[in-house]
Amino acid sequence: MTPLILTFVSHFGEMGSRWGFNRTVGQVYALLFVSEQPLHADEIAEHLSFSRSNVSIGLKELQGWGLIRLTRIPGDRREYFSSLGDVWQIFRVVAAERRRREVAPTLTVLRESLMAPANEPGDKYAQERMREMYELVDLANTWFDDLQRLSPESMAQLMKMGAKVQKLLNAKDRLFGAGNKEE
Incomplete structure (x- = not known):
């Protein structure tokens, strides 16, 4: 991650607790928000240095809020995630x-x-x-x-x-x- 993106993701994690979700969920969302392409859970875990299970829990919560979209890429069994665009x-x-x-x-x-x-x-x-x-x-x-x-x-x-x-x-x-x- 670039320093710019890292600063944004870190800040969003800190603010997440004030907005109704935990730091991990806030950081996962922030990363998806600034990512040009959808990411799969392993990429998210790698970028954020989180465990795969923490990322999965965060993604489920974000799906529950309706804040992210799930997509699939033909020929790839993984699920890819992106934030709402607008x-x-x-x-x-x-x-x-x-x-x-x-x-x-x-x-x-x-x-x-x-x-x-x-x-x-x-x-x-x-x-x-x-x-x-x-x-x-x-x-x-x-x-x-x-x-x-x-x-x-x-x-x-x-x-x-x-x-x-x-x-x-x-x-x-x-x-x-x-x-x-x-x-």
Whole structure:
């Protein structure tokens, strides 16, 4: 590996734990992401100095996330792996998987907690707080659905708008009043 690729792969491994997978998985993914050609497990193990079994486990996890593709080369019995090509597709897959693993269970627990009887002292207050959290998480979840339907170009435009969106909302509030909730 070149020093440039090694730096990227090492950093991605360190960041992997913050993004929901371990260092090995992060490094395997980073290597596949910057590789021009699909790689088989033995090549990945050799490049990263990992055991073949660690690479296999990492590849299974990445397949579970939907972040890599499996391909075969005619006449070769080995399986070759590559990352998804489009960074927007990668973003969508990671966001959707994190939502499935993290947000959906949280919404379920909050929904069940809000339906439970409030019999003990403090339960009413706790449910009020949980309702606030549920409404926020549900709103963010709905917004995520809307984002998933945008084209990559529209998503990029929205992200580039940044603080301009706040200025637009402030102008709307000045025109229509801050308390007006137009939909």
